[in-house]
Amino acid sequence: MTAEIIFGSNKLGLINDKQLQSVLDKFKLGKLISSKSTDEGAMGQTMFVSSTEGEYVLKGNPLYSGQFMEEKFFIDNVNSRTNIPVPRPYIIDDSEDIFGWNYVIMPCLKGEHLNSKPLQIKLQLEDKLKIAESIAEALTSFHTWKVNDFGELDPKTLTIIPFKNTYSEWLFKRILFWVTDAKKYSRITEEDLKWVHSLLAESEDDFNHISSPSFVMGDFKPGNFLIYQSEHGWEISGVFDFTNSYFADPVSDFIKMITYYIDNNETDIAKHFINTYYKQHEEEKNSIRNRIKVHMLHQKTLDWGSAKATNTVTWDNALPFSEWAVTYTTAAEKILE
Template sequence: MTAEIIFASNKLGYIKDEQLELMLTKFNLGKLISSKKTDNGAMGQTMFVTSTEGNFVLKGNPLYKGQLIEERFFIENLEERTSVPVPTPYIIDNSEDIFGWNYSIMPLLKGDHINSNHLKTVLKFEDKIKIAESIARTLSSFHKWKVNDFGELNTETLEITPFNNSYTQWLFRRIMFWVEDAKKYSVINDSDIDWVKSLLDESEKEFNNFSSPTFVMGDFKPGNFLVHLGENGWEISGVFDFTNSYFADPISDVIKMVTYYIDNNEREIAKHLMNMYCSQLEERNAIKKRLKVHMLHQRVLDWGSAKATKMVTWDDELSFSKWTEAYTDVIESLIE
């Protein structure tokens, strides 16, 4: 399930203080002081809980069997393999006697989201550059976790289940599936399809030649990490939510942050991030071609979601290919 696109959400629903008190008592986490649903994150599955022993995050009502198990697996491995702050200990209660569903409880990490109202007014250009550098270091650290197979985690065996056929076929078929799905909610014409297929054809050789799968967080975006002002400037102080993690092409993890910077007219920050991240990588032309496909992958998901929910925030007259091309073309200018 790790590599699936999930749009459904099992929200926490109404939770009583008495239930939270039972949870805290069960794990010796002190007495309840306060609680609050999180504003953004984990598809309505999370809540802040403050007790006499500290600040915690409750995550519950899993979207699928094994969600919490796989998240703990990734968190524990990243804690062991990297110095990136992740929410440990990650405690799982498999019983359903308190809330009616199983859940996890983890410590609340320090810091703020870079897109919070507070930091939007505080961060200067040089601060954003430091954060981009910290993002590059964090992702590079994640991607040192190398594996032998492209695939997703089997939550029963905690081993990798390889994708059917090849990673290239899995990714390309996935993109075409979501292009076809988007046709249910929007106009995607033959010229759009031809453009997509052309972009895939141009990169097929580079994907077929890529044979070094690593851990991929799959959802590295402003809502899933925190920053704080440390001794050496602004830096990442915590990363969380590994529901979409799998093992594949590591450079796909930069796409959501590149998109964020483009949408906020901060291409110079995006360029700095990319060149910091790619500084130890070779074959820049191959990287650019693969990045364009990863950007296409993200764009078709965003297009389909926005059209389906009627939350379009761009010129609705733009064709899918022209809209997406505005992002894929930027890739060329981001990597020196």
């Protein structure tokens, strides 16, 4: 399920103090002080829990069977393979006696979200550049985890299920499926489809020549990591929510951060972020430029379909799909120049 696109959400619902204290008692985590829903992340599956023993995050009501075992697999591997802080111990309770569904309790990591308004107010240009470097270094560290097959994790066996056919075929088919699906909620013209097909055709060789698949976090965005200013400067103080992780082209992990910078008129920060990553991948620069346009197209296809289906469009509703999406693919390409 790691590479599946999940639009639904199993929210926690109403949880009382007695239930939370039962969790704390079960794992000897102290007496409950307070609890509240998290502002970001995990599609309504998480809440903060404060006790006499510390600060925790409860994550429950899984989206699919094996979600938590799968996430624990990625967290444990990231912890052993990198220096990136992740929420450990990641304690899974498979029983359903407390809530009616299974759950996880994990430590709450220190730091703030990059997109928090109080933090953004005080950040200077130098701070933002340093944070961009830290993000690039974290992703570089993630992507050192290489495997033999492009694919997703089987949550039952914790082994990689290879994608059918080639990775480019899997990715291109996925994009075309969601472009076609968007016809249910919006107007997709023949010109839109021609543009999509041309963009895919231009990059096919680059995808077919990726040397080896890497671990891909799958949802690297401000809501899923924390930053902290230590005595050594800004650093990533925590990364979480590995539900969408799989093994493929590491370049796809750039997209949500590039989009964040574009939407906040910070293309210079985005360029610094990419250039920091390039320092160790200079020989791939042209290939990465071509691949990143397709990954941006993939994300914008999902964003378009979701916004149109839910009537939450934040742009000119009259814009054709290709005219709207090309602003992002072109901006991403310029950032990589």
